[in-house]
Amino acid sequence: MKKAIALLVAAMLLTGLSACRGSTTADAPAKSDGTSKTETNKEEPKPQPADLTGTWKQTNSNDPSSYMEATISGDTIEVDWIGTDTKNLYWKGTYQAPAAAGDWKWTSQGDT
Template identity: 85%
Template sequence: MKKTIALLAAALLLAGLTACGENTTSDAPAKTDGTSKTETKKEEPKPQPADLTGTWKQTNSNDPNSYMEATISGDTIEVNWIGTDAKSLYWKGTYQAPTEAGDWKWTSQGDTETMAQSLLASQDATKDFTYSEADGVSWETTALGTTITVKTTKQ
């Protein structure tokens, strides 16, 4: 009986030592470049330009019921004053979508005929707009002698 137990213990010990050894019969081909089969270099995706299409609501208004809102679609940008039960045109002009990722700036050519019909519309022929992740779409607005930079977030 002692011999059987000793023989069984020796077989288990031998099996344990064999399992800890190096496997030299791997199916993976040997690499000479210092990388293992599981290491693969993944290219980081190229940053895409921001999609500015949609509605952008002012975030820095002093009154939650009175703010500016920009709508970007196709090749146009329209900005309106929004108030309680009121919506008035401030800007309508061209828009060219960003072609690269990151902060972006463009000059919009105003539709001066359309804006001339609105009492609260800008009288400028062009308006500069910017986009950044921090401020969304933004632009300067002057009313009653005061100029502010309107900052927005996409709705």
């Protein structure tokens, strides 16, 4: 149960990383042969996995004085319950960071 909640919280915290991407270049006028003036053979850069290092705060708590906070450093993740005047360890373990961008399914091990 604790693992499921920790993974759910981690997934919610990671949802904040997603953003909309818009086009930054204007459409190029077409040549008389129907092709564009811009080069069409360019490869799109491959997205890199996100660096998750840092502290992540739960933003969808019904009670603003009580929430979960995750701290990711190196290959460890620590999840704490934060209350009005308290901070209690909920989960601590190691994890292997996602190898590909958009791969948000991973499991931490409660081994620390």
